[in-house]
Amino acid sequence: MNRLLRSAAVALFERAPLAFALCALAVFVASPAHATLDDQESVPMSLTVMGSASLSIQPKNVSNNAPASSLAFALPAPGETLSLSSQYVEVSFNTNFDNWKIKTYTSSGRSSDGINYWGALIGPDTAYKMYLRWKISDTVATPALTSGNWNSWTLYKDPADPDWDYNSNYLNIAAGGAWDGGWAQLPNGSSCSSPIDLYVAGSAASLVPGTYQNRMYLDFIHL
Amino acid sequence: MESSFPSGAGNVEARRGLPYGAPALRFLLLCAAIAAAAFPASAELEVSPVIVEVSVRTESAASGSWTVRNRSMRPATAAVSAISYTDYSSGRRDAPAPSWLKLAPPSLTLAPGEESRVAWTILLPRGASGESLALAFFEEKSRSPGTTMIGRIGTAVYALASGTARPAGFVREVRLQEDAKGGEFLLIEIANTGNVHFRPTGTIEIRSAAAAVEATAVLVSGGSALPGTGTIFRTTAFPPLSEGRHVLAWKITTGVFDSAPGPALDGDTVLDCRRSR
Numbered sequence: 196m197n198r199l200l201r202s203a204a205v206a207l208f209e210r211a212p213l214a215f216a217l218c219a220l221a222v223f224v225a226s227p228a229h230a231t232l233d234d235q236e237s238v239p240m241s242l243t244v245m246g247s248a249s250l251s252i253q254p255k256n257v258s259n260n261a262p263a264s265s266l267a268f269a270l271p272a273p274g275e276t277l278s279l280s281s282q283y284v285e286v287s288f289n290t291n292f293d294n295w296k297i298k299t300y301t302s303s304g305r306s307s308d309g310i311n312y313w314g315a316l317i318g319p320d321t322a323y324k325m326y327l328r329w330k331i332s333d334t335v336a337t338p339a340l341t342s343g344n345w346n347s348w349t350l351y352k353d354p355a356d357p358d359w360d361y362n363s364n365y366l367n368i369a370a371g372g373a374w375d376g377g378w379a380q381l382p383n384g385s386s387c388s389s390p391i392d393l394y395v396a397g398s399a400a401s402l403v404p405g406t407y408q409n410r411m412y413l414d415f416i417h418l
Numbered sequence: 419m420e421s422s423f424p425s426g427a428g429n430v431e432a433r434r435g436l437p438y439g440a441p442a443l444r445f446l447l448l449c450a451a452i453a454a455a456a457f458p459a460s461a462e463l464e465v466s467p468v469i470v471e472v473s474v475r476t477e478s479a480a481s482g483s484w485t486v487r488n489r490s491m492r493p494a495t496a497a498v499s500a501i502s503y504t505d506y507s508s509g510r511r512d513a514p515a516p517s518w519l520k521l522a523p524p525s526l527t528l529a530p531g532e533e534s535r536v537a538w539t540i541l542l543p544r545g546a547s548g549e550s551l552a553l554a555f556f557e558e559k560s561r562s563p564g565t566t567m568i569g570r571i572g573t574a575v576y577a578l579a580s581g582t583a584r585p586a587g588f589v590r591e592v593r594l595q596e597d598a599k600g601g602e603f604l605l606i607e608i609a610n611t612g613n614v615h616f617r618p619t620g621t622i623e624i625r626s627a628a629a630a631v632e633a634t635a636v637l638v639s640g641g642s643a644l645p646g647t648g649t650i651f652r653t654t655a656f657p658p659l660s661e662g663r664h665v666l667a668w669k670i671t672t673g674v675f676d677s678a679p680g681p682a683l684d685g686d687t688v689l690d691c692r693r694s695r
Contacts, residue, residue, distance in 0.1 A: 240472065240473060240474045240475070240478075240480050240580065241471075241472070241473040241676075241677075242470070242471070242472050242473075242480070242482065243469070243470075243471040243472075244467035244469065244470055244471075244482070245467050245468065245469040245471075246466070246467050246468035246469055247464060247465065247466030247467060247468060248464070248465055248466075248468045248571050248573075249462050249463060249464035249465070249489060249571070250462065250463060250569050250570070250571050251462035251463070251489075251490065251569065252567070252569035254567075266567065284567070286569070287462065289464075290468065292468050292469065292640065293638070293639055293640020293641065294640040294641040294642060295468075302509075302511045304511070304512060353509075354508070354509020354510070354511060355509070359508075359509050361506075361507035361508070361509070362507075372638065372640050372641075384598070385598075386598075410567075410568065411567045411568070412568050412569075412570065413567075413568070413569040413570070414555070414570050414572050415569070415570065415571045415572060416553070416572040417468035417469060417571075417572060417573055417574055418469075418574050418641075418642045418644070
């Protein structure tokens with residue numbers, strides 16, 4: 196407690212002990228987060244803090260839902276270009292804030308050249324990429340992956356993409372709020388509850404052996 | 419996420435030029451393939467608060483803290499970082515932290531069930547005007563090399579230079595939507611033309627052509643309208659409206675800024691309901 200607050204507290208205690216006690220209690224109860232004023236002078240300041248949230252992500256085998264330590268893709272078979280990851284990501288989340296989104300995207304760290312797309316696992320020769328797409332589900336149910344439904348999978352976007360738009364639906368896997376008893380919904384508008392399951396698939400016309408990589412994020416954003 | 423053909427037990431080293439037609443080799447290639455680097459089972463980190471809104475005089479520091487708790491059954495290390503919202507939304511992921519926001523410590527190691535604090539300090543420079551927005555991210559640090567699948571909790575830090583708030587905005591558009599339960603609700607796009615965010619609250623009264631009140635919808639609270647943006651908010655649901663002309667009249671408040679109420683965004687519009695048969 197700084198000098199000014201201390202002085203004010205002493206004055207209040209001497210003049211109105213009961214009021215002092217009530218104020219002290221109010222300050223304790225109303226300050227869930229810690230905040231301090233500058234010690235040098237009286238600084239007009241207001242502070243509002245809200246909400247709490249938790250998040251955990253766990254890869255699990257598509258085959259048996261057992262916890263796994265990684266996401267793995269098999270190379271597409273000859274004549275095929277699509278590959279579903281052998282694992283999905285179970286996303287467990289909880290929040291009591293009124294406005295949140297969970298976003299997923301890759302982050303290659305590259306600068307946009309206005310031409311190429313980077314929502315992919317990228318080989319040492321950047322001409323070789325496994326482009327990634329995702330689907331989100333409220334239940335553990337492996338989505339179908341065929342050339343016919345590939346466009347129903349959502350493109351993974353990267354900030355280096357020419358059309359990067361943080362607010363686009365390509366990034367949002369879930370959104371919700373605490374009002375109305377708490378709600379959460381998937382991009383298609385259907386309601387959901389934690390956990391939700393993120394499936395990832397890749398497309399590659401041809402790949403050469405090597406290390407393919409990218410950074411992938413799941414951001415649980417509160418604004 | 420990383421794909422590799424590392425050497426070692428259980429892995430396959432793939433080389434160019436191998437005869438793909440060889441059945442055994444093809445099997446191995448199909449199995450080993452693009453194995454992502456590990457991202458181990460994550461701890462469950464809990465962070466509180468998720469929103470920090472501060473009004474502070476320039477050149478005077480303000481400070482506070484987050485509480486970070488490890489809710490899992492194993493130790494966890496949480497890494498903490500900050501980025502301006504402009505850099506983050508623009509995709510400049512590796513941009514340096516905003517100079518006006520300091521976080522400490524940059525990481526925490528927590529035993530199962532343990533909680534600790536991360537302190538924030540805000541110092542706006544002389545001449546700062548309006549509001550600065552940053553996101554502070556809390557992520558569990560991976561224990562495996564090369565892990566690139568990252569789950570993070572992002573919390574917003576709004577810092578307003580005291581005395582410089584100029585809240586302003588208007589309702590740009592109102593649309594009627596059906597919900598999954600057979601009711602209807604309104605989507606309201608609110609443009610923020612000021613220099614500080616606000617969280618609009620209010621009601622929309624819907625009257626029929628006969629001036630009877632058919633519904634009163636409540637603007638759902640919590641969402642943030644950021645300066646320079648148009649943001650869509652929804653209302654609570656109501657029974658389907660009758661066909662024909664309706665007048666929608668809204669009373670929306672924007673909050674309090676430096677102890678003064680912000681502008682009201684009151685207005686009205688006409689809605690013509692026509693249902694396809």
